[in-house]
Amino acid sequence: MPYFPHTPKEIQEMLSFLNIETLEELFADIPESIREKARENFKLPKAKSEIEIFRELEEISNKNKGKDFISFLGGGAYNHYIPSVIKQIISYPTFYTSYTPYQPEVSQGFLQALFEYQSLICDLTGMEVANASLYEAGSGVAEASLMAYRINGKKDILISQGVHPEYREVLKTYLNGIELNYKEIPLNENGETDLKVIQEYLSNETSCLIIQNPNFFGVIESKIEYISELVHKNNSLFISIIYPISLGILKAPGEYNADIVVGEGQCLGSPLNFGGPYLGIFATKREFIRQIPGRLIGETRDMEGKRGFVSTLQTREQHIRRAKATSNICSNEALSALATAVYLSLLGRKGLKKVAELCYDRAHYARKKLLENIEDLEFPYPSYFFNEFVVKFKKPAKVVYEALKNKKILAGIPLNRFFPERDKELLLAFTEMNTKEEIDYLVKTIREVLK
Amino acid sequence: MKEIPLIYEISNEDRDTISLPQDIEFFPQEELPKELLRKDLPLPQLSEVEVVRHFTNLSLRNFGIDLGFYPLGSCTMKYNPKINEELAHLPGFTKIHPYTPEDLSQGCLQIIYELEKLLCNITGMDRFTFQPSAGAHGELTGLLIIKAYLKDKGERRNTVLVPDSAHGTNPASAVMAGFKTIEIPSDERGLVNPNILKKYMNKDIAVLMLTNPNTLGLFERNIEEISEIVHREGALLYYDGANLNGIMGYARPGDMGFDVVHINLHKTFSTPHGGGGPGAGPVGVKEYLTHYLPKPLVDFDGEKYFLNYNIPKSIGRVRSFYGNFSVLLKALIYIKLMGEEGLRKSTEIAVLNANYLKEKLKDIFNLPYPSLCKHEFVLSGKKQKEKGVRVLDIAKRILDFGIHAPTISFPLIVEEALMIEPTETETKYTLDNFVSVLEKINREIEENVDIVKTAPHNTPIKRLDEVLAVKNLKVKWG
Incomplete structure (x- = not known):
């Protein structure tokens, strides 16, 4: 066995030192009845060699035929370009085989990178404080609502139906714990969160309103600044869920006075990986810093006055505060946060803007081509959009989707995956990875399919 | 520097x-x-x-397992096989979008399915959810499952019991799941004592959360009686799987009477800790709780793997998509590489290493619980404290020798605690070297105490002022 390097002689020496004869004697404190059950039931396949495992895993990975398809899939996870630098850097063993920086003097590399990550997220979102990561966006939304409740003690959580349906499900699950009230706000005919309903629902009991921008259907919430104002006039908190790439061009949450910002950071340097690990981005205003969940890295000095970095405000955290902690989170997504720090450093202001423009460009090119070339389809939402939009067919979307699949195209997400009644619609996403040729091929194929 | x-x-x-x-x-x-x-x-x-x-x-200013010994208690810092990294980077995995149709993502679904079967066997549980992205996330998920189950039975039980030696995440998760927590004191042996436990049991207790082996590295040998006491009162038993590395092949949580377990794949199953994450904290339950698991689950219909959303009483989702997939993949590869014999052996050697170190170090430090330990043990720096040296100083001095410090000041029931988990991947040579480093530091405390109190000296930076960081709170550039 390669991963326990002991020789039989060493094992013998160690056993003799312990005055025992067999390894089994080390388990004498486990009741025999339990050991016996384990002997009977702990039955696993025999070990395989690296060569066999390579062959087996390559075979399994080849069953994922989707890897060779042209993809227009989005809905919270996006196929963005990951510069080679990132994979190299997050593969440095001193980074990826380290753990939570409990000993800052030998963890300065990661701590400084996370301090830089926090700074970059603040700049990206226009906020004053960012934590060192949460798991992903869905649980981030739930943590944000719990934080709002800690801040103002009010029990109604309002959330737009423009928020990703899976994030909403996560929020509902979490709210069964602390038992807060969950209320959804529908979209209007333009696909934006309905202002009238917001006004109707805001009350003394409203803790926060949660909006995603651009929303799940790709629509830019054009009244977001006004909505934020309404929420604040009501003495409630405004929580904004972002698609970080869009902030290369779109207004930052800090510019419309968001109180808490949550985002899915996968798009900033992490592969799709069938849904994880991703990165929960979490930022807020300085005034709320003591209510923030998760780890926070701060600057300090060493005994000689040199700048260094440590985990700070640890009295918010479970290992110190236990039942009174702001969250139970311990392990987070530090390595994904590192990937994002490298990504944003590498692209910088110019690069991120360019990627955002490319995404916008591809999506608008596609919409124009679809509009020009295909009659039997419509766009249910006329509003502004960034890189994703809904198309509606006259026939079941499944038919179109399957036909395109036969041509090795993954035509986005059939909306009936989440909303059974919406069986004629697809949600299409475009990134800088999609070429105009791919988009032309998509349009041409849809045209053929609809004939 | x-x-x-x-x-x-x-x-x-x-x-x-x-x-x-x-x-x-x-x-x-x-x-x-x-x-x-x-x-x-x-x-x-x-x-x-x-x-x-x-x-x-x-x-270059960061310490990882690949550089040296990392005996951080309760974190299971074992070597992370390189083959895991290479295989997890295959484009057939990294390029798969979570909404890829099932027929085009059969490989990913198969990985999850196979891992579930193996973990069921290792733990003695019936089904697993893979959404929880870390141990604490698993705890919350498990407690929400228990809460939904009790509610269904029409029971209102509001309290979670946790031993005073429990990880901080246990009470924190309980509060997030909407419970009160009560701490039960460990007995003089460092264990949950059935007679003490009985006094805390009543109709308001929903669940007892236990880590076994516990954070002192001791096996809760009365677990069968504990299970009986808890269940007799209508409460459930939750297993914090952070320390599973100490019992594989010798005891299964399911056989011990646990109803819900979480496992930290990044600990026992060798997936890299990534500077604090990503991890994975899958939750396993007994048959009668499977209807409450988050959805979807991965099932197999005889021909193909599929996402099963038909879970009638599901608590819902605890995150988007299906979990930290590439972490799951690495854990599966590890289990395949080790096989039944390998996993049992890794536990045996982890326990051998821990007991060897414990016996070697018990004369240098105080050993409050001198019995047989499992994968880890806890020493006390009480004697050293009397000489004016805190356990923090000792930890900093250890860093000077190219070794990561053990977990310190935890568990809270041990004064000046040093919690040491060597894992099975360390040679006898590494352990002996660690012993001589601690002997040397102990001598320094007698002869040259300043060198310990001002440590570290050989690190890229000198001892950092954590109080100043809070006072001049600066968490971003500019």
């Missing part, structure tokens, strides 16, 4: 970015009204070579 400047301090806004396609025609800014656009994007601008040097230099 010199400070490494922050990326902001080497930024130059005239630098160009990486090369990207240039064929943009549809971004005439006019199309979007100005009020939707951002005014300014204040990110730094660096060249590729500057970015690479910056992060490479940072990586």
Whole structure:
């Protein structure tokens, strides 16, 4: 066995030192009845060699035929370009085989990178404080609502139906714990969160309103600044869920006075990986810093006055505060946060803007081509959009989707995956990875399919 | 060593970015009204070579398992096989979008399915959810399952019992799940004592959360009686699987009477800890609780794997998508590499290493619980404290020898605790060296105490002032 390097002689020496004869004697404190059950039931396949495992895993990975398809899939996870630098850097063993920086003097590399990550997220979102990561966006939304409740003690959580349906499900699950009230706000005919309903629902009991921008259907919430104002006039908190790439061009949450910002950071340097690990981005205003969940890295000095970095405000955290902690989170997504720090450093202001423009460009090119070339389809939402939009067919979307699949195209997400009644619609996403040729091929194929 | 400047301090806004396609025609800014656009994007601008040097230099100031011994108690810092990394980077895995149709993502579904079967066998549970992304996330998930189950039975039980030796996440998760927590004291042996437990049991107790082996590294030998007491009162038993590495092949949580378990794949199953994450904290339950698991689960219909959303009483989701997939993949590869014999052996050697170190070190430090330990043990620096040296000083001095410090000041029931978990991947030579380092430090406390109290000396930076960090709270550049 390669991963326990002991020789039989060493094992013998160690056993003799312990005055025992067999390894089994080390388990004498486990009741025999339990050991016996384990002997009977702990039955696993025999070990395989690296060569066999390579062959087996390559075979399994080849069953994922989707890897060779042209993809227009989005809905919270996006196929963005990951510069080679990132994979190299997050593969440095001193980074990826380290753990939570409990000993800052030998963890300065990661701590400084996370301090830089926090700074970059603040700049990206226009906020004053960012934590060192949460798991992903869905649980981030739930943590944000719990934080709002800690801040103002009010029990109604309002959330737009423009928020990703899976994030909403996560929020509902979490709210069964602390038992807060969950209320959804529908979209209007333009696909934006309905202002009238917001006004109707805001009350003394409203803790926060949660909006995603651009929303799940790709629509830019054009009244977001006004909505934020309404929420604040009501003495409630405004929580904004972002698609970080869009902030290369779109207004930052800090510019419309968001109180808490949550985002899915996968798009900033992490592969799709069938849904994880991703990165929960979490930022807020300085005034709320003591209510923030998760780890926070701060600057300090060493005994000689040199700048260094440590985990700070640890009295918010479970290992110190236990039942009174702001969250139970311990392990987070530090390595994904590192990937994002490298990504944003590498692209910088110019690069991120360019990627955002490319995404916008591809999506608008596609919409124009679809509009020009295909009659039997419509766009249910006329509003502004960034890189994703809904198309509606006259026939079941499944038919179109399957036909395109036969041509090795993954035509986005059939909306009936989440909303059974919406069986004629697809949600299409475009990134800088999609070429105009791919988009032309998509349009041409849809045209053929609809004939 | 010199400070490494922050990326902001080497930024130059005239630098160009990486090369990207240039064929943009549809971004005439006019199309979007100005009020939707951002005014300014204040990110730094660096060249590729500057970015690479910056992060490479940072990586040289970080300690990982690949550099040396990392006996951080309760964290199971074992070696992470390299083959896991290479296979997890296969494009057939990394390129798969979570909404890829099932027939085009059969490989990913198979990975989850196979891992579930193996974990069921290892733990004696009936089904697993893979959504929880870390141990604490698993705890919350497990407690929400228990809460939903009790509610269904029409029971209102509001309290979670946790031993005073429990991980901090246990009470924190209980509160997030809407429970009160009560701490039960460990007995003089460091164990949950059935007679003490009985006094705490009543109709308000929903669940007892236990880590077994516990955080002192001791097996809760009365577990069968504990299980009986808890269940007789209508409560459930929750297994915190952080310490599973101490019992594989010798005891299964399911056989011990646990109803719900979480496992930290990044600990027992060797997936890298990534500087604090990603991890994975899958939750396993007994048959009668499977209807409450988060959805979807992965099932197999005889021909193909599929996502099963038909879970009638599901608590819902605890995150988007299906979990930290590539972590699951690495754990599966590890189990396949080790096989039944390998996993049992890894537990045996982990326990051998821990007991060997414990016996070697018990004369240098105080050993409050001198019985047989499992994968880890806890020493007390009480004697050293009397000489004015705190366990924090000792930890810092250990760093000077190219060794990561053990977990310190935890569990809370041991004064000046040093919690040591060597894992099975360390040689006898490494352990003996660690012993001589601690002997040397102990001598220094007698002869040259300042060198300990001002440690570390050989690290890239001297001891850092954590109080100052709170006082001058600065959590971003500028």
